[in-house]
Amino acid sequence: xxxxxxxxxxxxxxxxxxxxxxxxxxxxxxxxxxxxxxxxxxxxxxxxxxxxxxxxxxxxxxxxxxxxxxxxxxxxxxxxxxxxxxxxxxxxxxxxxxxxxxxxxxxxxxxxxxxxxxxxxxxxxxxxxxxxxxxxxxxxxxxxxxxxxxxxxxxxxxxxxxxxxxxxxxxxxxxxxxxxxxxxxxxxxxxxxxxxxxxxxxxxxxxxxxxxxxxxxxxxxxxxxxxxxxxxxxxxxxxxxxxxxxxxxxxxxxxxxxxxxxxxxxxxxxxxxxxxxxxxx
Amino acid sequence: xxxxxxxxxxxxxxxxxxxxxxxxxxxxxxxxxxxxxxxxxxxxxxxxxxxxxxxxxxxxxxxxxxxxxxxxxxxxxxxxxxxxxxxxxxxxxxxxxxxxxxxxxxxxxxxxxxxxxxxxxxxxxxxxxxxxxxxxxxxxxxxxxxxxxxxxxxxxxxxxxxx
Numbered sequence: 415x416x417x418x419x420x421x422x423x424x425x426x427x428x429x430x431x432x433x434x435x436x437x438x439x440x441x442x443x444x445x446x447x448x449x450x451x452x453x454x455x456x457x458x459x460x461x462x463x464x465x466x467x468x469x470x471x472x473x474x475x476x477x478x479x480x481x482x483x484x485x486x487x488x489x490x491x492x493x494x495x496x497x498x499x500x501x502x503x504x505x506x507x508x509x510x511x512x513x514x515x516x517x518x519x520x521x522x523x524x525x526x527x528x529x530x531x532x533x534x535x536x537x538x539x540x541x542x543x544x545x546x547x548x549x550x551x552x553x554x555x556x557x558x559x560x561x562x563x564x565x566x567x568x569x570x571x572x573x574x575x576x577x578x579x580x581x582x583x584x585x586x587x588x589x590x591x592x593x594x595x596x597x598x599x600x601x602x603x604x605x606x607x608x609x610x611x612x613x614x615x616x617x618x619x620x621x622x623x624x625x626x627x628x629x630x631x632x633x634x635x636x637x638x639x640x641x642x643x644x645x646x647x648x649x650x651x652x653x654x655x656x657x658x659x660x661x662x663x664x665x666x667x668x669x670x671x672x673x674x675x676x677x678x679x680x681x682x683x684x685x686x687x688x689x690x691x692x693x694x695x
Numbered sequence: 696x697x698x699x700x701x702x703x704x705x706x707x708x709x710x711x712x713x714x715x716x717x718x719x720x721x722x723x724x725x726x727x728x729x730x731x732x733x734x735x736x737x738x739x740x741x742x743x744x745x746x747x748x749x750x751x752x753x754x755x756x757x758x759x760x761x762x763x764x765x766x767x768x769x770x771x772x773x774x775x776x777x778x779x780x781x782x783x784x785x786x787x788x789x790x791x792x793x794x795x796x797x798x799x800x801x802x803x804x805x806x807x808x809x810x811x812x813x814x815x816x817x818x819x820x821x822x823x824x825x826x827x828x829x830x831x832x833x834x835x836x837x838x839x840x841x842x843x844x845x846x847x848x849x850x851x852x853x854x855x856x857x858x
Contacts, residue, residue: 608779632773636780
């Protein structure tokens with residue numbers, strides 16, 4: 415039996431800076447042991463615990479496509495007081511880290527089949543949504559889903575994540591992408607305004623549509639309010655919760671919301687499930 | 696991470712809506728020709744100013760737990776997002792008062808419209824109540840709704856005096 419507390423060694427294969435502030439980077443991790451690569455299967459929405467020996471361990475959503483398991487990608491923001499995130503950002507290519515996972519339940523991709531999908535993402539919470547989009551848009555999968563819309567918000571053009579992906583996807587005729595930034599910027603051709611009012615203006619149709627919402631908490635709650643007004647029922651609004659996690663496998667009890675563990679029963683929940691949970695979330 | 700609104704956040708939006716209302720009524724007072732109508736609009740603006748102060752007091756009374764930010768927010772992104780959201784309800788900042796209130800509008804019609812706005816505010820806060828988790832915060836939203844209902848009573852009494 416595999417020990418879930420033992421990290422798998424992964425090599426830092428590539429580092430990509432995602433924003434002008436250079437505090438948001440995507441780390442490409444390659445499995446040191448090819449057998450680990452073969453065994454590591456995940457679904458969009460799941461996360462892994464990344465560790466640096468002597469520094470610490472933390473959970474991060476998997477940003478890469480589940481259809482490509484050779485390299486795992488994680489986009490991580492460096493926090494001024496973050497010990498692990500700072501250490502991660504200071505790493506060089508070829509250094510070895512530890513990885514445990516995949517953990518969590520992932521997005522309900524089976525339940526999304528034959529449905530319209532509205533992705534509402536903001537800031538660096540776009541990571542697992544990018545994984546979902548990559549999965550949906552893959553040639554093996556696209557036909558299973560109906561209309562696919564991505565609504566993406568960022569503070570300014572420099573903070574917009576995954577620009578290359580969004581640009582490539584925009585050229586396709588089987589996805590609609592709407593981008594918005596908080597305030598006007600020279601050369602910006604997308605929408606201007608905070609996420610909730612722009613989403614309200616767009617007024618996406620709720621019929622047969624799932625809304626997958628990830629972003630900063632204030633963006634999630636203001637957009638949830640708008641989605642409710644547009645007629646999205648709570649069972650068709652899906653979000654990914656963030657909680658402080660330690661073990662990642664539902665043993666330490668650190669991440670519970672009521673009777674559920676975010677690491678094991680989540681982090682993906684429908685809003686209906688969250689409404690049924692007690693306590694604050 | 697909390698994706699539920701706190702009492703502080705809802706009161707912040709309530710204050711913003713009252714501020715937007717005062718601005719709307721003052722702009723409208725510049726459009727309306729009828730002196731009686733203009734007077735009503737200026738009184739409505741003053742009323743919104745007082746309502747804003749009421750919500751500011753309610754906010755000041757909140758305890759530390761209710762007031763503390765749930766996440767690291769050095770650029771006050773939360774306040775900006777909440778303000779942007781509030782700007783789209785009751786007194787939508789995209790609305791031009793001159794499109795709604797023509798120069799010939801009379802006091803009775805103005806009061807009818809103001810009552811309509813207060814009802815919109817109630818609908819907004821009733822909707823927000825579904826997004827509040829803690830009972831203490833729900834009670835605060837109830838207090839806001841009751842306050843807005845008292846505004847309707849005030850305006851209805853004013854309308855009755857005209858009729």
